[in-house]
Amino acid sequence: MKEKINIKRKTKLPLLISTFLVAMFFVFQAMESQSATETDSVTLSTTVAEIISMNCGSDINLGTLTPGTPVPTTDQHTTCTVTTNANGGYNLQVKRDDADTTMDKTNDATVNITDKTAWDPTGSGNAAVYSDTGLGFSVYASTATKNTTWWGTGSTYDDANNKYAGFPTAQTNIMQHTSYSSESTTTSIAYRLDVPSTQRSGAYDGSITYQAVSQP
DSSP: OOOOOOOOOOOOHHHHHHHHHHHHHHHHHHHHHTOOOOOOOOOOOOOOOOOEEEEOOSOOOOOOOBTTBOBOOSOOEEEEEEEEOOTTOEEEEEEESSSSOSEEETTEEEEEEOBOSBOOOSTTOSOEEOOSSEEEEEEEEESSOOOHHHHOSOOSTTOTTOEEBBOOSSOEEEEEEOSOOSSOEEEEEEEEEEOOTTSOOSOEEOOEEEEEEEOO
């Protein structure tokens, strides 16, 4: 009679788990050794636009004019404040808005006040120390750039060293600032007016336009 014998084997679970973990370790090591790295760079660029702003303050009343006594007799001037980020600075320009003369009789535009010779910046310019009669202007101060060859060495609105010219009919440079300024700059303009004794009495007015042009 044969006897059937059943043999049972015990599986060592801890050993199996350890073997599995070791195998996984080598798998991950193999994966790491096969990884690759590549880089690429991106350049950011932009262009900052030029901007410019200007404020030339309030209208000017030159007061009552007695022929033979030039006005203004008090500090009546225009100061233009300009802010710009332009690398090359800016030019300040001016023109009269009337085709024949700057100031006409308020109730009769055919009656004019004579202007000084219109400003021409060519070379040394054509401004001159004020004399006789006529409406003129002068750049007497600037925190940007004052051209003393053009406008003389005066430093106040009524300085005897100021040079004057008449307002041109087209926008023309009266100040050129050729460098970048991080702060606002100012340019101050004086006016001077006298008329002959034959000038008709009454109110006169007229307008001028200042313009700031940025330079690249």
